[in-house]
Each structure stands twice: as C-alpha cells, then as structure tokens.
Amino acid sequence: MTQPAEFNKVAVLYGGTSAEREISLKSGKAVYQALCNKDVNAELIDTKETSPLLLKQMGFSHVFIALHGRGGEDGVIQGVLEYLALPYTGSRVLGSALAMDKVRTKQVWQSCGLPTAKYLRVNPGMQLDFAQILDTLGGCVFVKPAREGSSIGMSRAQSAAELADAVRNAFEFDADVLIEQFIDGPEYTIAVVDGQALPAIRTQTDRGFYDYEAKYLSDTTQYHCPCGLNAQDEAYAQQLAQQAFAAVQADGWGRVDLMRDADGQFYLLEVNTVPGMTEKSLVPMAARATGLDFESLVLKILSLAK
DSSP states (O other), X not given: OOOGGGOSOEEEEEOOSSTTHHHHHHHHHHHHHHHHHTTOOEEEEETTTSOGGGTTTTTOOEEEEOOOSTTTSSSXXXXXXXXHTOOBSSOOHHHHHHHHOHHHHHHHHHHTTOOBOOEEEXXXXXXXXXXXXXXXXXXXXXXEETTOOTTTTOEEESSHXXXXXXXXXXXXXOSSEEEEXXXXXXXXXXXXXXXXXXXXXXXXOSSSSSOHHHHHTOSOOEEESSOSOOHHHHHHHHHHXXXXXXXXXOOSEEEEEEEEOTTSOEEEEEEESSOOOSTTOHHHHHHHHTTOOHHHHHHHHHHTOO
C-alpha cells in the first residue's frame, strides 16, 4: 500500500450542493479524521464554498472524493480533476456519470445479460396510464428519480393513486424517473474495492423499504454480516456485483446493491461510486469483516487514486 509520506497534501472534497449534502459532510469529516490519524497531510474542502478549480494552486497533490450525489458523483468533479491532472479516488468520468443514472445503468446491464428488475422510464409531459403500468410491472413498484442517491425522492406504490403521487414527487428531483418492479425479498449490498468483492451485507428494516430514514436516522435498522447466504450463493452474488461494477466502467471502490426474490434469483438495483463513509455506512462495515479497520480502508482507497 502507498505510504502516507507519498501523499504530499490531500484534499478531502465534501459538502457540495446536492440533495445529499448533509451525508457528504459526515462522510468527509470521517475520512479527514482517518487520514489525520494515519499522519496524512489532509484538508477538508467544501466545494460549495471553494472552487475545485483552485485545488492545484492550493498545493494539493491528491484528492479524496467524499461528495455524494450530483456534482460529486456524476462525473462533473471528476472532469475538473482530470483537467487539473490531479489524482483522485474512485471512478473516472464515464463510470461516475453512467452509474449515477439508474436508467442507463439498467440499459447497460440488460445489454450485458445481467439480471435487473423490469422497469419503465417516464418523463414530464408523458400521458401515463398508472393502472396499466402497475399491471405490467406486477402490481407493486418503486419510483425513483434517475439521478439521486440515498433513496431521496423514492417511493413505493401499490395503487394507481399512490403511483401518480410517487411519480409527481420524483419529478421534483429529476426529469427522468424510473418506475421499477418491486422485488419481494431481502436486500443485499456488496462493496467492491480494488476489483475485489467484500463480504455481502443483508439490510433489514421495519420500515416499508430501506429509505433515507432507515439508512441514516433509524436505530432499528439491522445489518447482517455474515449475511445468511450459503457460501455458494454469496460467491455468486459477489461475482455478479463485480460484473455489474465493471459493466458501467466503475473503478477503484464502490458498492453494488441487489435483491433476491423468493425463487432465489438475484436482481441488480444500482451502483454507488462514492458510497457513504459515515458511522452507519456499509462499505466500512464490510471491510471490518475482512479485518480492515476504517482508517486502513480510507488509506487503501486513497492509495488507488490515479
């Protein structure tokens, strides 16, 4: 692993202007503290307050991206850093932009023959028959803005009226909205770091689904690692996660979310190229299961910067 001395001055980009700003602030502070504990010369940079275009003249040699959502996870900041020729963590421009878009991610997976739930993409102005959509997608659906994370703007619908409300709510966050078949079964998440899949985590919530509150606010959400799958099924899920990650050109580190139905079939949900790094975050949890503590994980991710 690259030694701290080789990192002259590291900018930890956090905050930003996306709907996930509050989570990013927590992630950035945790990453910054971990780097300081490892004797890395690091500085927190809130991209809402300081232009990333100034990073080079501020003397930074490397960048750890702890920005979530638009502007930080969608290829925008990655393009700026490419222009500045500054090594940075995580996926490149294409992988970031592609993984951020749930619709296009699913299109790529379908072209690769990877399993993902049935869906419909809708835009404002389309004439929608909500009852027909529900019938086509199995009677229960999730509605998601195509380019948001942390379950922001996401709803579950089981009636035409609920679906109409859910779509209207999602349009407040994005003009591209995904209506996705509900998969009835447990949800798993698999971190990928340096091309290797970490142990799967099964998430369990007493809420209707694993929403923003379940992820960041609830004390009752449970995380199971070991996840309860037998060795063969977990190995298959890990391989599927690696394939899904590579298919969208994701790189460095990230997380793949998937579900499993009653027949044992896995369905890919999405790729997160800058997952949360808070006290409730899943990638650090999976890393701990392999004996890698939070500080060592942060240093490992930084060592992959290019």
